[in-house]
Amino acid sequence: MTLFTLSFTLLFVFATMMISYWQKLGLEKEIAIGTIRSAVQLLLIGYVLQYVFQTENYVILVVIICVMIGVASWNAAKRGGGMHGVVWRIAISISVMEVLMMGMLLGLHLIKATPQYIIPLSGMTIGNAMVVAGLFMNQLKREAVSSRGEIEALLSLGASAQQALHQVRKRIVKFSMIPTIDGMKTVGLVQLPGMMTGMIVAGASPVEAVRYQILIVFSFTGSAAITSILLSVLCYKLVFTKDLQVVVFQDS
Amino acid sequence: MFEIKQLAKRPFHMNKTDDKYLLSNISAEVVRGEWISLLGASGQGKSTLLRMFSLLHSPDEGDMLLEGISFRNQHPRFWRKQICYVAQQAVMLTGTVEDNLKVPSQLHQLTYDSQLAKRLLAAAKLSDVDLKKDARELSGGQMQRIALIRSLMLRPTVLLLDEVTSSLDVTNTLAIEELLKDWHRNEGTIMIGITHDLKQAERVSTRTWFLAEGTILEDAPAKQFFISPSTEAASQFIISGQAEVLAT
Numbered sequence: 001m002t003l004f005t006l007s008f009t010l011l012f013v014f015a016t017m018m019i020s021y022w023q024k025l026g027l028e029k030e031i032a033i034g035t036i037r038s039a040v041q042l043l044l045i046g047y048v049l050q051y052v053f054q055t056e057n058y059v060i061l062v063v064i065i066c067v068m069i070g071v072a073s074w075n076a077a078k079r080g081g082g083m084h085g086v087v088w089r090i091a092i093s094i095s096v097m098e099v100l101m102m103g104m105l106l107g108l109h110l111i112k113a114t115p116q117y118i119i120p121l122s123g124m125t126i127g128n129a130m131v132v133a134g135l136f137m138n139q140l141k142r143e144a145v146s147s148r149g150e151i152e153a154l155l156s157l158g159a160s161a162q163q164a165l166h167q168v169r170k171r172i173v174k175f176s177m178i179p180t181i182d183g184m185k186t187v188g189l190v191q192l193p194g195m196m197t198g199m200i201v202a203g204a205s206p207v208e209a210v211r212y213q214i215l216i217v218f219s220f221t222g223s224a225a226i227t228s229i230l231l232s233v234l235c236y237k238l239v240f241t242k243d244l245q246v247v248v249f250q251d252s
Numbered sequence: 253m254f255e256i257k258q259l260a261k262r263p264f265h266m267n268k269t270d271d272k273y274l275l276s277n278i279s280a281e282v283v284r285g286e287w288i289s290l291l292g293a294s295g296q297g298k299s300t301l302l303r304m305f306s307l308l309h310s311p312d313e314g315d316m317l318l319e320g321i322s323f324r325n326q327h328p329r330f331w332r333k334q335i336c337y338v339a340q341q342a343v344m345l346t347g348t349v350e351d352n353l354k355v356p357s358q359l360h361q362l363t364y365d366s367q368l369a370k371r372l373l374a375a376a377k378l379s380d381v382d383l384k385k386d387a388r389e390l391s392g393g394q395m396q397r398i399a400l401i402r403s404l405m406l407r408p409t410v411l412l413l414d415e416v417t418s419s420l421d422v423t424n425t426l427a428i429e430e431l432l433k434d435w436h437r438n439e440g441t442i443m444i445g446i447t448h449d450l451k452q453a454e455r456v457s458t459r460t461w462f463l464a465e466g467t468i469l470e471d472a473p474a475k476q477f478f479i480s481p482s483t484e485a486a487s488q489f490i491i492s493g494q495a496e497v498l499a500t
Contacts, residue, residue, distance in 0.1 A: 149341065149343040150345060150346075152308060153339065153343040154359070155329075156403070157332070157336065157355060157406055158329045158330065158336075158356070158360060159359050160329050163359055167345070241310075243307060243310045243328055244307070245310065
């Protein structure tokens with residue numbers, strides 16, 4: 001596909017902006033920024049990946065993965081606004097997940113140990129972990145408001161922070177994993193995932209594309225579970241003060 | 253003995269350096285076996301005071317000691333195990349009625365005393381409640397009684413009762429009063445309870461604290477308080493309380 005033919009896809013963006021203007025949705029600026037950012041970011045990463053694949057420089061590979069984890073953590077941490085020390089907690093959770101996932105994929109020879117495999121798979125699992133972490137933080141704050149009575153009832157009976165938040169933590173972990181599990185159930189029936197579609201368009205056989213997609217779907221489940229459970233261990237104390245009282249968050 | 257020394261609390265969303273207080277100069281000594289009714293008009297900070305006693309709010313100044321040990325030298329969970337707050341709005345935890353009653357023993361790795369639970373349920377007129385029923389399906393009055401029994405299962409040294417009979421009819425209110433009197437007699441638990449029912453305060457308590465102007469304005473034996481209050485504010489409060497009873 002040439003850049004000229006690719007530019008025709010901007011028609012979709014213009015149409016969306018026209019609708020936004022016509023319906024007074026006020027989204028034109030957001031759409032314009034989103035369009036420019038996504039195009040620049042994707043083109044840039046395309047050139048970076050081309051360079052990395054050619055040189056097979058593992059330092060650059062590690063730097064790219066660290067940048068991915070950093071951006072994902074920073075973005076997901078915004079959902080936990082008002083809580084301190086969220087970014088590093090998310091970064092640790094995602095990093096541990098990445099090490100475990102890549103260790104397993106490479107250790108079991110499910111993928112080749114080349115940047116061509118490691119970077120896209122890391123990007124997809126880290127991206128999924130980011131969504132899970134964002135949902136987790138958002139729900140943790142919500143539960144601290146909506147389940148305050150339940151948590152305080154337990155504290156009144158002499159519960160520790162861990163005991164007082166046990167049920168709430170279970171609910172948050174479940175909640176944060178719902179999109180991943182739902183996606184797993186409907187994949188192939190409702191949506192054909194991006195990676196599989198991309199491989200088919202690029203000429204790979206559908207069966208080969210499906211095999212990689214299954215790998216991705218299972219990796220997503222693992223990454224969601226690891227990230228969410230680690231976050232529940234690292235973050236539950238954030239809803240308590242040093243005197244073991246429930247922190248008052250503004251209901252958002 | 254439960255000692256309260258110059259306890260003070262600033263309003264929740266005010267600057268710490270602000271010199272205004274929600275509650276201040278709260279001092280008292282309470283010995284085993286006392287039953288205190290905490291009285292006062294709405295908005296005087298009665299619930300805040302009880303929540304502060306159980307460390308659900310931190311005092312900004314002053315100290316509290318139980319058997320000579322300051323709250324500052326104890327982990328809040330051990331303090332709350334001894335000084336237990338029972339909220340006006342009863343909250344049932346996930347699970348059955350029995351699961352709720354077992355919570356204190358599970359939290360502190362104690363043996364669940366099923367005989368005690370049975371006895372308390374009977375005294376609270378809850379014998380016919382199915383213990384396997386989802387606790388969140390109970391009526392408001394049933395929840396309030398289960399929440400109270402759940403706290404009693406902890407056998408605290410001090411029990412803080414925040415209008416625990418507010419959702420109950422007359423029969424059940426009297427049953428709970430009898431249950432608490434019985435418990436108080438046998439266990440010697442210090443009871444500090446908020447009530448808007450002056451008759452109830454007269455029936456159950458040995459001492460009254462009248463909360464007004466951000467402090468305990470009057471601390472007197474219950475009989476003396478109702479017969480001859482020493483402040484004008486308390487007199488007015490008792491008269492308006494009696495007028496309310498007559499009006500109903």
